[in-house]
Amino acid sequence: MIEHTSLNKKGTENIARNIAGTIVSGDIILLYGELGAGKTYFVNKLCKFLKVKSIVNSPSYVLLNEYLGKYKIYHYDLYRLSSADEAIELGILDRVNEGITIVEWPELIQDFLPNKRIEIFFEHNENLRNIKILIP
Numbered sequence: 001m002i003e004h005t006s007l008n009k010k011g012t013e014n015i016a017r018n019i020a021g022t023i024v025s026g027d028i029i030l031l032y033g034e035l036g037a038g039k040t041y042f043v044n045k046l047c048k049f050l051k052v053k054s055i056v057n058s059p060s061y062v063l064l065n066e067y068l069g070k071y072k073i074y075h076y077d078l079y080r081l082s083s084a085d086e087a088i089e090l091g092i093l094d095r096v097n098e099g100i101t102i103v104e105w106p107e108l109i110q111d112f113l114p115n116k117r118i119e120i121f122f123e124h125n126e127n128l129r130n131i132k133i134l135i136p
Helices: 009-020 039-049 084-089
Strands: 002-006 026-033 064-068 074-077 102-105 118-125 130-133
Touching: 002 009, 009 039, 009 130, 039 074, 039 102, 039 118, 084 102
Parallel strands: 026 102, 026 118, 074 102
Antiparallel strands: 002 130, 064 074, 118 130
């Protein structure tokens, strides 16, 4: 596990840049952390480095945003769901081999996803963000 402490948004952006340089089509990124921990900001910057030109925002209410850049990106937010069945109905399992799959609040579906995935844990304390990255 790699651990970073981000003192500001620029630090989080640098982490996103580094990960963008290593991911390929078919990769799955699971983002864990409380509300306001920086997950959506991280996705915004990751997409920037993957050449996405459209606006990147939280899919909290629509559950899925799709972006096109270097790869097709599927950005899910499962916060409002209550079961794995609801998440599966969104088609996550059907798309995991197409482009990049990013899932915020993945706890409901993590056991159904391939073990080959990047897991990122966000913690925030006052002005600091601890970002732990688990890459197989």
